[in-house]
Amino acid sequence: MNTAELLLDGFGRVHDSVHAAVAGLDVPGLTHRVDPDTNTIAWLVWHLTRVQDDHICDVAGTEQEWTAGGWADRFGLPFDKAATGYGHTSADVAAVQCSATELLGYHDAVHARTSTFLRALTDADLDRVVDEQWDPPVTLGVRLVSVLDDDLEHAGQAALLRGIVERAGF
Numbered sequence: 001m002n003t004a005e006l007l008l009d010g011f012g013r014v015h016d017s018v019h020a021a022v023a024g025l026d027v028p029g030l031t032h033r034v035d036p037d038t039n040t041i042a043w044l045v046w047h048l049t050r051v052q053d054d055h056i057c058d059v060a061g062t063e064q065e066w067t068a069g070g071w072a073d074r075f076g077l078p079f080d081k082a083a084t085g086y087g088h089t090s091a092d093v094a095a096v097q098c099s100a101t102e103l104l105g106y107h108d109a110v111h112a113r114t115s116t117f118l119r120a121l122t123d124a125d126l127d128r129v130v131d132e133q134w135d136p137p138v139t140l141g142v143r144l145v146s147v148l149d150d151d152l153e154h155a156g157q158a159a160l161l162r163g164i165v166e167r168a169g170f
Contacts, residue, residue: 009070017155047085048154
C-alpha cells in the first residue's frame with residue numbers, strides 16, 4: 001500500500017461513516033438537538049464536508065464543489081458561500097436544515113473529488129508547503145492528515161448523535 005492508497009482508505013472510512021450516520025433520517029432526526037446548544041447531525045456532516053471541500057480544493061487549486069456543483073444554492077443557507085462552520089453560533093447550527101439526500105449528495109460529490117485528487121498524489125507531493133502562515137509551515141501531507149482527523153472526529157460525533165436520535169424515536 002502506498003501513501004495515496006492509505007489516504008484513500010482513510011477518506012473512504014469518513015464517507016462510510018457519514019452514510020451510516022445520515023442514511024434514512026428525516027429532517028427532524030437530522031436536526032434533533034440533545035439540548036439547545038448542541039450540534040446536529042446535519043450541521044456536523046455539512047461542516048465536515050465543507051472543510052474537506054475547502055481544504056482539498058485549496059491544495060488542488062480548484063473551485064470548491066460547494067459553488068461549482070451548485071450546492072450552495074441548493075442548500076440555501078443564510079451564510080456567506082465561503083463559510084465552513086468555523087466560529088458558528090448555536091443559531092447558525094440550527095440554520096442548517098436539509099435532507100439526507102442533500103447532505104449525502106454533497107458529501108458524495110466532495111468525496112469523489114477528494115478521491116480523484118488523492119489518486120494522483122506521489123509521496124514526494126506530500127512535502128510541498130501549502131500554508132506558510134504557521135511555524136513550521138504546513139505541508140500537503142500534514143494538511144491532508146489534519147482534514148482526515150477533523151472529518152473522522154465529526155463523523156464519530158454524528159454517529160453518536162444518530163444513536164441518540166434513534167433511541168429518542170426518530
